[in-house]
Amino acid sequence: MRRFLLEGLIRRPLTESAPGPDRDATDELAEALARLTRAKLGRSLSIRHVDAGSCNGCELELQALSNPFYDLERFGLHFVASPRHADVLTVTGPVTRNMAEALRRTYDAMPDPKWVIAIGDCAREGGCFAGSYAIVGGVNAVVPVDIHISGCPPDPTALLKGLLALVERMGVRARPG
Amino acid sequence: MTKLPDLAWLRSRDFRAGPFPVSPVTARGWTALAHALAADRFTLMSLWGEAGAVCMALHDAEARRVAVARLDGVTGGFPSVGLLHAPAQRLERSVADLFGMVPLGAPDARPWLDHGRWGIAHPLGAAAAQTAQQPYPFLPVEGTSLHQVPVGPVHAGIIEPGHFRFTAQGETVARLEERLGYVHKGLDRLMQGATLARGAELAGRTSGDSTVAYAWAFAQATEAALCVAVPERAFWLRALMAELERLANHLGDIGAICNDAAFAMMLAQASVLREKALRAAQAAFGHRFMRDQIVPGGVSADLSPEGEAVLAALIAEIRERFPALVALYDNTASLLDRTVGTGRVGADLARRFGAGGYVGRASGRDFDTRRDLRHAPYDMLRTEVPLRREGDVNARIWVRIREVEQICSLVTQMLNTLRPGPVRTEVVPVGEARTGLGLVEGFRGDILVWLSLDAEANIRRCHMRDPSWFQWPLLEAAIEGNIIADFPLCNKSFNCSYSGHDL
Numbered sequence: 001m002r003r004f005l006l007e008g009l010i011r012r013p014l015t016e017s018a019p020g021p022d023r024d025a026t027d028e029l030a031e032a033l034a035r036l037t038r039a040k041l042g043r044s045l046s047i048r049h050v051d052a053g054s055c056n057g058c059e060l061e062l063q064a065l066s067n068p069f070y071d072l073e074r075f076g077l078h079f080v081a082s083p084r085h086a087d088v089l090t091v092t093g094p095v096t097r098n099m100a101e102a103l104r105r106t107y108d109a110m111p112d113p114k115w116v117i118a119i120g121d122c123a124r125e126g127g128c129f130a131g132s133y134a135i136v137g138g139v140n141a142v143v144p145v146d147i148h149i150s151g152c153p154p155d156p157t158a159l160l161k162g163l164l165a166l167v168e169r170m171g172v173r174a175r176p177g
Numbered sequence: 178m179t180k181l182p183d184l185a186w187l188r189s190r191d192f193r194a195g196p197f198p199v200s201p202v203t204a205r206g207w208t209a210l211a212h213a214l215a216a217d218r219f220t221l222m223s224l225w226g227e228a229g230a231v232c233m234a235l236h237d238a239e240a241r242r243v244a245v246a247r248l249d250g251v252t253g254g255f256p257s258v259g260l261l262h263a264p265a266q267r268l269e270r271s272v273a274d275l276f277g278m279v280p281l282g283a284p285d286a287r288p289w290l291d292h293g294r295w296g297i298a299h300p301l302g303a304a305a306a307q308t309a310q311q312p313y314p315f316l317p318v319e320g321t322s323l324h325q326v327p328v329g330p331v332h333a334g335i336i337e338p339g340h341f342r343f344t345a346q347g348e349t350v351a352r353l354e355e356r357l358g359y360v361h362k363g364l365d366r367l368m369q370g371a372t373l374a375r376g377a378e379l380a381g382r383t384s385g386d387s388t389v390a391y392a393w394a395f396a397q398a399t400e401a402a403l404c405v406a407v408p409e410r411a412f413w414l415r416a417l418m419a420e421l422e423r424l425a426n427h428l429g430d431i432g433a434i435c436n437d438a439a440f441a442m443m444l445a446q447a448s449v450l451r452e453k454a455l456r457a458a459q460a461a462f463g464h465r466f467m468r469d470q471i472v473p474g475g476v477s478a479d480l481s482p483e484g485e486a487v488l489a490a491l492i493a494e495i496r497e498r499f500p501a502l503v504a505l506y507d508n509t510a511s512l513l514d515r516t517v518g519t520g521r522v523g524a525d526l527a528r529r530f531g532a533g534g535y536v537g538r539a540s541g542r543d544f545d546t547r548r549d550l551r552h553a554p555y556d557m558l559r560t561e562v563p564l565r566r567e568g569d570v571n572a573r574i575w576v577r578i579r580e581v582e583q584i585c586s587l588v589t590q591m592l593n594t595l596r597p598g599p600v601r602t603e604v605v606p607v608g609e610a611r612t613g614l615g616l617v618e619g620f621r622g623d624i625l626v627w628l629s630l631d632a633e634a635n636i637r638r639c640h641m642r643d644p645s646w647f648q649w650p651l652l653e654a655a656i657e658g659n660i661i662a663d664f665p666l667c668n669k670s671f672n673c674s675y676s677g678h679d680l
Contacts, residue, residue, distance in 0.1 A: 001505060004442060014449055049335045055361045055676045057385025062335045063429075064455070081333035097294040098359045101332045101340060128378055133300045134363035137501060152383065155465055161401035 014068040014158065019036045021085040044078045045167070048086030052103045052139065053129075055123030057153040058120040062090065064156045077163060083109040088166065091143070092119045092153075093128035095136045117166055119159070121152045181213055182206030184235070184244035189550040189616075192243060196402050197614040197627075199232070199247045207248045208256045210235065215261040220531035222644035223625050224258060224268040226301065231255045231533065232640075234614070234625060236531070241549055243614065245627070257283035264530045264647055275365060276302035288680060290358040300366055305595075318344040320353050326661060330359045337675035341664075348660040353653045361679040368639035371584040373399055373473050373604060376636050380626065383641055384677030389415075389422040390619030391626075391677075392471035396630035397475040397552065398639075401605060402613025410598040411475035412553040417488065417591055418467045418476075423620040424495070424584045425454040427577045430672050434574060437590055437665040438515035446502055450495060457491040460484060467567065475601030489592055492585050503578055514620030516571040518665030519625065520655040523568060532651055533622020533644040535576040536671055539567035546618035558590050571669040606634035619644065621674060 051059055062079075065072040072078065080086050083106045095103060107116070118139035121127040125138040139145050146169060149162035186199040206363030210233065214221050222234035222243065232247045248255055257280035259266035268282040270289035277299035279286075280357065291298070293310030318325075323344050330338035339355040364383060368376055380395035381388045393415050400407055432447025455465040462470050462483035470477050506512065527540035537544060545554040545562040545643070565572035615626035622644025629638040652671050656664055 001442070001510060003501065004446065029664075050331055050568060051335075051337050053358070053362055053676075054337075055382045055388075056337055056667065056674065057336050057382075057388065057468070059337065060386060060429075060466070062454060063447070067452050068445055069449070079335060083331075093360070094362060096360055096362055097296070098292045098361055099330065100294070102359070106331050111653065128382060129362045129364075132363035132367050133297055134296050134361050142204040152382075152468060153466070155459075175479050 015071045015074070018064060025141060046086045047077060047088045047090055048080055048083045048106065049090045049098075050103055050124075050142065052091050052093045052099045052104050052137070052142070053096035053124075054120060054122060058092035058123075061153045061156055061159060062092075062119070065159055070156045070160065072160075075082040075163075083107070084112050086114070088115050089116060089143070090117045090119055090121055090146075093141045094122040094129040094132075095139055095142050096134055097136055098134070100136045101144050103139075103142050115146045115166055115170065116143050117162060118148045119162070121150055124148055124150070127152070180211050181193075182246070184246055186237060186240070186242040186244045188240075188242045189547070189552060190324065190410055192614050193397065193401055193552045195404055196611045197245060199612060201483075202246045202248055204248060204256055207231075207246065207258075210246055211258040211261045214258065214265075215643075216469075217529070218261065219262050221258070221262060221647075222531065222623075223336075223640065223646070224265050224272070225627065226272040226278055227629070227638050231272060231278060232627070233258065234627065236550075238544065238549070243550065243616075245614070248430045251278050254279040254281040256281055256359065259283050259285070262529075264650070266652070268642075268646060275300060277305075278302065290361045290561040292358055295363075299367075300363065304414075312469065313356060314341050315356075316352070319352060320346060322346055323351060323566050331332070338536030339593060339675050340661055343661055345661055345666070347361075348662070349432075350656050350659055350661055350664070351645035353656045353664075355649055355653060357649065360678050362676075365638075365640065368636050368637065371636045371639075373630075373634055373636070376628075377472050377637060380641065381471075382568070383680065384468065384643060384674045386426055387619040387621060387624065387643075387677065388466050388468045389418045389471060389672070390624050393419060394615035394617040394619075394624045394626040394641070395628070395639075396471050396473045397617065398613040398626040399604065399630075400613070401615065402611040402628055402630050403634060404603050405474060405602060407434040407475055408599040408602055409553075410479075410596065411600045411602075413591055413595050414476045414480055414600060415471050416554050416558075417480070417588060418462060418470060419617070419619075420584045420587050420591075421454060421458050421461075421488070422467065424581060424588075425451050425458070426620040427581050427584075430503075430669065431506075431574060431577055431581075433672075434516075434570065434669045435512060437669045438512055440512045443502065443505065443512075446505070448583075450498060450502075453491060453494065455457045457487050460487045460636065467614060472601070474604040477600075478602050479599070480595075485592055485595065488588060492588050492592075494514045494582070495591075496585055506574070506578070513571065515666060516574060516670075517569060519570045519663050520652075520659060520670060521567070521569045522651050522655045524566060526651055526654055527568065530647040530651055532647050534620070534648070535580070536644075536648045536651060537622065538563065539565045539576045541566040546616050550616055550623075551617075554591070554594075557594070558587055560587070570666055573670040575647070604634070606630075609634050610637070621645065621672065621677075622648070624677075625645075625672060641677075641680065643674050643680075645673035645675075645678040648673045649678065662679050 272289035435443035
């Protein structure tokens with residue numbers, strides 16, 4: 001274990017580093033995201049996630065946001081275990097009839113102001129599952145959606161972009177209290 | 178005991194190359210098969226409904242052959258297999274939910290996938306308006322000082338939804354009862370009448386972490402049914418993708434299991450390797466999860482020489498960095514204290530349920546589709562199947578550690594064998610109805626796809642059985658006598674699929 005701790009101290013971090021002259025999209029995005037969350041939220045935005053019927057693909061990419069490459073928490077964005085602690089609800093999947101109530105209740109349990117991000121192609125109108133007897137439809141069939149992030153599944157960079165878009169919109173929409 | 182009905186038993190070389198004949202049985206023969214399952218003569222691979230019929234896929238492990246029995250003329254009910262052989266129970270409850278055909282004499286008559294919210298009853302049978310929703314009666318637990326802890330369907334982490342009802346005595350779990358079906362999307366009905374292209378799309382979205390394995394199993398079933406000769410290079414590319422998918426999942430889960438024992442460092446280190454595997458997949462195959470890359474007839478895009486180099490570099494890096502992680506796991510006493518002896522699954526249960534993947538192999542069930550029901554290209558590769566007998570969380574981790582090492586060997590062998598050539602051939606209808614079976618070893622275990630096509634090669638019925646069907650019940654057994662706080666650890670060491678199970 002000592003070896004890993006020591007390496008952690010002396011090695012360059014894996015996290016996509018601060019923007020340089022030839023920065024790629026991720027770096028650019030990371031910088032913009034950090035600036036915006038700090039300005040609007042004082043470095044704190046809590047996200048609660050609900051899988052309302054997804055195939056699990058989107059969840060895997062959401063989990064990847066916490067790996068050392070994307071390190072979501074450096075922006076002050078973090079996933080929380082309870083909707084009562086959350087500002088943002090991320091929802092994946094076509095909403096199944098069996099999950100619609102649980103999704104609605106999770107949304108209702110969140111304090112205002114709150115925002116909803118629908119993630120993945122299925123979250124819009126149900127994607128390739130649309131028309132099934134077991135599907136209500138997209139996320140907006142159950143809760144109001146502020147931002148939609150497309151992809152099957154959207155990769156972590158697309159997810160970061162979506163979070164950025166939401167943070168930008170927050171300034172013009174809901175106000176606390 | 179009644180005489181067993183004559184079944185058309187097929188070895189893998191036969192059902193992988195051609196259509197799979199169904200063996201019609203009488204109700205008496207059906208029951209005789211249930212007795213044979215209970216007597217451990219065969220393993221139940223799946224049980225599903227069709228229009229007016231129920232089917233069972235059986236595996237004869239010793240003879241390495243498979244048969245599909247069908248009981249026709251079922252109107253209201255059929256003799257319950259679950260009455261004699263518990264692994265069939267949830268499958269039968271699903272048949273009752275979807276088709277309205279009732280397993281007669283079944284010990285558990287509660288609905289399973291149907292939560293009373295679809296608006297229609299028996300969507301695949303004689304669909305009717307649904308009656309009012311009934312509360313779901315959980316199984317009674319009797320004893321002193323018991324309390325219940327309901328968890329889900331919305332869980333604390335970024336994971337899939339399902340409900341767990343714990344009954345605990347102090348900290349110790351007396352009973353866990355699962356309730357699933359929350360992510361039921363009605364895939365079986367969406368498949369009916371679909372084209373093969375649409376079917377492949379849906380199959381690849383059955384369980385996101387196993388998109389390659391599902392797409393491959395679906396393609397196998399199609400190609401077997403229609404006798405399609407797939408170009409050799411396509412087999413190699415498919416296997417490369419399947420192993421890459423297995424690698425990414427194993428790496429992610431090894432880290433996540435340790436994280437559930439509060440050892441976050443392993444998650445951080447393993448997730449770095451996982452991310453590198455996903456990026457290699459993106460570079461080599463154009464998608465991080467390689468979704469929609471395997472299609473009936475071959476693969477949708479070829480692998481470039483640069484892609485091959487990326488894969489070789491990935492394997493070199495895993496070989497260099499992974500042993501240190503294994504040593505870290507093995508030398509951290511506080512971590513082993515949580516994993517050793519926790520969540521034990523007995524060998525008898527694993528065998529009876531035909532548990533696939535690391536759940537079975539950590540409990541001494543020596544089965545791997547890649548070796549025991551072979552298909553190309555694994556018949557040309559050296560495949561070793563790691564096996565443990567303790568059946569605890571630690572054993573499941575070790576099986577996966579050994580599988581990571583095995584994957585490195587397989588990918589290297591494949592990259593050395595790969596030769597240029599076509600990667601896709603056309604799939605054409607044969608002008609008659611056909612049935613085919615696909616069986617692929619996903620990272621979680623064996624995935625079964627049963628496909629019934631009409632004369633135009635459109636889908637009449639597609640049944641997909643996730644390995645989780647036979648693993649979820651074992652999780653209930655594994656947690657008994659453990660403390661609730663160890664449930665995340667046990668659950669992650671199984672990592673069953675919700676979406677693949679609920680369909």
